[in-house]
Amino acid sequence: MTTIIDGKQLAKALNAQTKTRVAALAAQGKVPGLAVIIVGTDPASELYVRSKHRKAGQLGINSIVRQLPATISQADLLAVVRAYNVDPTIHGILVQSPLPNGLDETAVINAIDPGKDVDGFHPVNVGRLFKNLPGHYPVSCTPRGIMTMLESLQTPLRGKHAVVVGRSNIVGRPMAAMLLNADMSVTITHKYGSNLRALTTTADVLVVATGVTHLIKEADVKPGAIVIDVGMDRDADGKLTGDVDFDAVFDKVHAISPVPGGVGPMTIATLMRQTVDLCEWSDELGNE
Numbered sequence: 036m037t038t039i040i041d042g043k044q045l046a047k048a049l050n051a052q053t054k055t056r057v058a059a060l061a062a063q064g065k066v067p068g069l070a071v072i073i074v075g076t077d078p079a080s081e082l083y084v085r086s087k088h089r090k091a092g093q094l095g096i097n098s099i100v101r102q103l104p105a106t107i108s109q110a111d112l113l114a115v116v117r118a119y120n121v122d123p124t125i126h127g128i129l130v131q132s133p134l135p136n137g138l139d140e141t142a143v144i145n146a147i148d149p150g151k152d153v154d155g156f157h158p159v160n161v162g163r164l165f166k167n168l169p170g171h172y173p174v175s176c177t178p179r180g181i182m183t184m185l186e187s188l189q190t191p192l193r194g195k196h197a198v199v200v201g202r203s204n205i206v207g208r209p210m211a212a213m214l215l216n217a218d219m220s221v222t223i224t225h226k227y228g229s230n231l232r233a234l235t236t237t238a239d240v241l242v243v244a245t246g247v248t249h250l251i252k253e254a255d256v257k258p259g260a261i262v263i264d265v266g267m268d269r270d271a272d273g274k275l276t277g278d279v280d281f282d283a284v285f286d287k288v289h290a291i292s293p294v295p296g297g298v299g300p301m302t303i304a305t306l307m308r309q310t311v312d313l314c315e316w317s318d319e320l321g322n323e
């Protein structure tokens with residue numbers, strides 16, 4: 036029987052743990068602080084930022100949303116980031132992606148103090164992940180959430196083959212590093228890969244993050260595979276759907292994450308977890 040990897044339920048459990056940790060910090064007089072910077076008025080970004088702010092409030096995290104006009108200059112945006120870098124009440128800083136055209140997202144991410152880089156996008160933290168360094172550092176929330184989803188299945192990953200379809204800095208690349216660090220053999224490809232099927236049908240774990248609606252069909256998956264759908268696409272009726280044709284592959288696979296209700300809620304729960312991680316590590320990271 037196929038298991039649906041219920042991101043909403045897993046996120047609920049993770050958020051409950053995070054809330055307990057926030058209470059323990061409160062007993063020491065510490066409140067985790069999260070600064071969310073959003074530039075412009077992209078409706079999807081506004082929705083995600085609202086969800087982050089609401090969830091932080093529910094868990095006892097002090098969240099500040101700083102919405103800036105799309106016309107802001109690069110220098111002014113960098114100044115906002117730098118002010119949060121030296122604010123002792125803020126443990127995690129994130130800049131909602133994508134930024135409006137004309138702003139240099141790489142430079143903005145590089146300006147975040149790596150010890151407050153709650154999204155794990157700073158090259159110092161990306162480098163630590165790719166080198167599989169020990170110690171405390173943040174990593175990208177979507178793939179970290181996916182690792183939690185995979186752990187929930189209690190299926191050994193070591194030695195198995197993972198295929199990641201997608202090479203973004205937010206999902207594909209860090210996902211491949213995390214699966215490699217979990218002792219899997221990893222193939223990374225993308226929507227332009229020729230003969231994708233020849234790769235995807237060898238995947239014990241298939242992670243798809245391309246933005247191409249229903250790219251993955253029944254013939255693209257290995258029987259018994261674990262399939263994680265990171266797509267956030269709209270079908271012809273405007274309904275939210277994924278990169279995987281869920282109904283078509285369902286009977287063939289061991290486990291699959293749905294869209295909505297899969298990776299999305301886990302991304303936000305992992306962000307909350309990581310904000311609390313950064314608060315707990317703040318003495319060690321030199322942020323207090």
Ligand SMILES: Nc1nc2c(c(=O)[nH]1)N[C@@H](CN(C=O)c1ccc(C(=O)N[C@@H](CCC(=O)O)C(=O)O)cc1)CN2
Nearest residue numbers: 083129130131132133154176295296297298299300302
């Ligand atoms: N700075 C960042 N920017 C972006 C990130 C990120 O991790 N950091 N990821 C995505 C957007 N994102 C969070 O920011 C995100 C996307 C989707 C969801 C989610 O819960 N989706 C729901 C459906 C929501 C809907 O109805 O539209 C689901 O899958 O069930 C959460 C977070 C890009 N930018």
